[in-house]
Structures are given as C-alpha cells and as structure tokens.
Amino acid sequence: MPRFRTLADLDVANKRVLLRADLNVPVKDGKVTDATRIERLAPTIEALLAKNAKVIVMSHFDRPKGPDPALSLRPLVEPLSRAIGGKPVHFAPDCIGPEAERVVAALRPGEVALLENLRFHPEEEKNDPAFARQLAALGDVYVDDAFSAAHRAHASIEALAHLLPAAAGKNMQAELEALSAALENPTRPVIALIGGAKVSTKLDLLNNLTDKVDRLAIGGAMANTFLFAQGRPVGRSLCERDLADTARAVLAEAEKRGCEVILPVDAVTAEKLEPGVVTRTVGVNGVPPTAMILDIGPQTVAAISAAFEASRTLVWNGPVGAFETSPFERATVALAKKAAELTRAGKLMSVAGGGDTVAALAKAGVIDQLSYVSTAGGAFLEWLEGRELPGVKAIETA
Numbered sequence: 001m002p003r004f005r006t007l008a009d010l011d012v013a014n015k016r017v018l019l020r021a022d023l024n025v026p027v028k029d030g031k032v033t034d035a036t037r038i039e040r041l042a043p044t045i046e047a048l049l050a051k052n053a054k055v056i057v058m059s060h061f062d063r064p065k066g067p068d069p070a071l072s073l074r075p076l077v078e079p080l081s082r083a084i085g086g087k088p089v090h091f092a093p094d095c096i097g098p099e100a101e102r103v104v105a106a107l108r109p110g111e112v113a114l115l116e117n118l119r120f121h122p123e124e125e126k127n128d129p130a131f132a133r134q135l136a137a138l139g140d141v142y143v144d145d146a147f148s149a150a151h152r153a154h155a156s157i158e159a160l161a162h163l164l165p166a167a168a169g170k171n172m173q174a175e176l177e178a179l180s181a182a183l184e185n186p187t188r189p190v191i192a193l194i195g196g197a198k199v200s201t202k203l204d205l206l207n208n209l210t211d212k213v214d215r216l217a218i219g220g221a222m223a224n225t226f227l228f229a230q231g232r233p234v235g236r237s238l239c240e241r242d243l244a245d246t247a248r249a250v251l252a253e254a255e256k257r258g259c260e261v262i263l264p265v266d267a268v269t270a271e272k273l274e275p276g277v278v279t280r281t282v283g284v285n286g287v288p289p290t291a292m293i294l295d296i297g298p299q300t301v302a303a304i305s306a307a308f309e310a311s312r313t314l315v316w317n318g319p320v321g322a323f324e325t326s327p328f329e330r331a332t333v334a335l336a337k338k339a340a341e342l343t344r345a346g347k348l349m350s351v352a353g354g355g356d357t358v359a360a361l362a363k364a365g366v367i368d369q370l371s372y373v374s375t376a377g378g379a380f381l382e383w384l385e386g387r388e389l390p391g392v393k394a395i396e397t398a
Contacts (some may be wrong), residue, residue, distance in 0.1 A: 004176065004395045005167035009043070010141055012053040014109050018139035019169065020156050022146035022376075023059035023076055032079045036375065037148075039375035042083040044145045044169035045112060049087070054107040056138055058095060058156055060119045060149070067120040077114055083251030088319050089114050096121065096134040104138045124155050132159035142286035145169025147176070148376030161394035166338065168395050176392065182315045182351040184213050191311040193304065193335065195220030195318030196356065199243050203250075203316070208386040210254040210261075215311065217304045219296050219320025219331070226251070226263050227293075233271070237293040262307055266297030266380055268321070268328065275326050288350040295321030295328040305338045308348060314339055317384060319360040329363055336364035343370055353380035 010017075026033045038111045041057075048055050057080070064071045074091055081089045088111070092103035095115035103113050115138075118124045123131035132155040137141075142164040144150070149157055150172070160166075168176065182190070190213040194202060199222045209216055218226055221238040228234050229247035247282065254261045264284055269291040270277045281297045282288075296304075308314060324328035342348035352361060353374030361367045374380045379389060 004173075004392070005165075006173050007047055007143065007167060007169065010077075010143070010165060010167050012048055012051045012141055013051055015054050016046050016104060016107070016138065017053045017141045017143055018135065018160070018164065019048070019055055019057045020142070020144045020146045020149075020160070021056050021057050022148045023057075023073065023080075024148075025076070026059055027075055030075045031159065031204060032075065035079050035083065038076065038079050038083045040171050040375070041080075041145060041169075044171060044343060045084050047170060048143070049084070049110050049112070054104075054109055054140075055112045056104055056107070057089075057112065057114045058118055058135070059115075059146070060124065060154075060156075061117045062119070064117060064119050065159050066122070071117055071120075073114060080112075080114060081223075087112060092116060094120070096131065096138075100138055104391040107289045107311050111131040120157050127153050127155050127159050129155075131155045132163060135160050136163040139164055142166040143169045144391055144395055145171045147157065147374070148379050149197065150385070150389040151379040151382045153390035157391040158394050160313055163390075166395045172395075174372065175374055175376065178351050178374070179380075181349060182313055182372075182383070187312040187349060189214035189311045190313040190315065191215040191307050192315045193217045193219065193320070195222065195320040195332070197221040197238060199225045199240055199247060199250075202318075202381075203246065204216065204385040204387075205381060206250050207253065208384065209315075210250065210257050210259040212386075213315070215260045215262060215307050216254060217307060219264065219300070219304075220318050221293075221322075222318075223264050223296070223320075224293055228286055233253075233287045233289065234293060235287045235291040237287070237291075257332075262300075262303055264293075264296045264300040265303065266299045267293040268295035268297055268331070270294055273322055273325055273328075279327065289358075295323075296331045298331075301304070301331050301334050304335055308335075308338055308342055312347055312348065312349040315384070316350065317354045317357055319356050323356075323360045323363065329360070332360045333364040336361050336366050340364075340366035341370035349371075353377075 224239040229244040350370040
C-alpha cells in the first residue's frame, strides 16, 4: 500500500485549505435529489474547521461546454451548509480570478466557501499547469477528498497536488484503506463477485483479479458469455458471442493461477424482461431457445453463499441479475444479505462498489452493513483493474 499523507499530517490552523470534492450530485429543478456525496464530505470539512482552517471547496459538475447557469454549483450551497450543521457557506461565482480571490480573501478561520464549477474552464480537464497555478494561488494547503475522480488527470486533481502541501481527506483515506485491505494486503481466502452486463468492459478487471483472489464468482449477463464459451445454450440472452475465445482464455488463466471460478449452474429465465413476467428456473444446460437468462438460480446463490462463508474477504462489483426489474433482483438481494450477515458476525471483510452495485445494495437494505461501500464508479473499477490513479499518485509520499 503506498504511503499517503492524511489530515493528521497537515498544519492547517489559520490556513486556506483547497478541498477537492466530488459534488457531482443529481439535481432536478434546482434541488439536490441525492445528497449522499455532500454528506460524505462533511466529516472532512468539520475536521478542518475544528482546526481553525479556512475551507475552500472545489468540484466539477456534469460536462459543461464553458460557463452554463444550468450547471452552476450554486444550488449546492444550501445542502452543503445543512450537511455541516447549518454553518454558512459563501459562494464564489468563479473558481479562479478576481471573483474567487475576493470571496477567499474575506474568509475568516472556521469559515467555508464553495467555488463555481471547475469545468466551466476547459483548462481543468486539460490538466493545464497555468490553470492549476491560478487555483493554487487561492490556498496554502491542498486536500483531495474526491476518490471518485482520482482516475482523472485533471488540473484540480493532479497538477494542483504538486503545487501545495497535499493530503487525503477522510473519504479518500477510508477508500484507500478499504481497497488496500481488500486487494493489496487482504486476509485470505479472498472472493471476488463480479456481475454486470458485459465481459468487454471488465476484461482487464477479470484478468487482474484472477491473479489477486482465491475465488472468482461471475454473475449477471457477463456470465452468459462464459456459459456460451463452454458450449451451453443461452437462448436469446444478452451475450457477447464474439468474446467466447476471450472468456475461455480468462478461465484458462484463472486455472493456471489457482483461482477457482464459480459460474452459474442454474438460471431464472423468461421470454421477456418486464415486471411480474412468468419465469422458469432451469439448469444451465436447459435454457429454452426463446428464453433469456435474467438472474442466477437458487443453486448458484447457494454455491456463492457457501463460497462467501469459506472466505475472509469479499470484493463485489456488479449485480448478478437484471435487478432493476422484479423478480430478477432476488439473487442479488439474497447475496447482499448473506454478505451483510457474515460481515456483521465479523467473519467477512466486505468491500463493494460501482453505481449499479450501490443501487442493488440499497435495494437489499444493507448498504450500511458491509465493511465499505464505494460510491466511486470509474475510479473503483480502475483500481480493481490494477491501474495507477493520477489522483492517488499525486498525494503519495516518496
């Protein structure tokens, strides 16, 4: 695990702290509809305020093509204030230049400002050094609490971290420690449960994991490609038939590395994907030609549950069925509850992440019962793939 600085390593008293957040939250009609990311940022802000820092929050929002009032961060002022116990949050209508400088200059120790959307300036995504220097001029210290953006080499993430004393915020620290405990230095045996639709989007992930884990369970539509590669009927299921050779190569590599692969032995099928449709549970050799595999079956759930019980660490990315449509959430919910039960009993260290995974765990009602649930989609996946993340590298100590 690379060593990185944390808030404990910084002297922030009376200093201006540039805090990189990911406040790319859903907003409808000017109102935040899910404040999870804002709430997760609050402990870092509160820790800095407790040390008498002046906190300057920066974030991107969506993908603007230049300044766009519809993509302003102004609607986040009130929810951010609420998340930190009602303390006022000053707003700067730009993130660099005179307007930002004016708001920051007026800050007193223990106060918070929010800068306007970083991506209103194209230089942000270009990792432009001059833009990073303009941001750096607003602060004395840099704290990155945006792990979900750590896979992007942008000015406020990568270049800025080299211009000021830099450290990880509480979120970033928790994320890096959880991921390290799951993959870098885990308690064995380790099981990875990988679901989702396509093998093509998770090929690097599968190849990296077969080298890191003791067991790899595969579900979701991507399992259909593996079943097809083994010559089993998949009917009209979502399946990347052109990747059959690739799937066989993954299985061969796993065998060579001593990683046990768990594939579905039974499946819940239906003629169409819609709520309340008539389903049939069949063995994987008995999928009717007109049917689609839409969830793993109870025997497969039992096999994966047993593998959870035989493991000490779980890494989970992706649902094992079409969980958004009832009744095809059953297997994902059952496995989520099993993982939560083993975690509560102290028998399993469980780390899960990725957008659909978070939604599925929320549906199962266990999002707070796993050891760590990452809300960082792309960054979480790239970490699992074994890639170096620019935002993490930038705050590492030599």
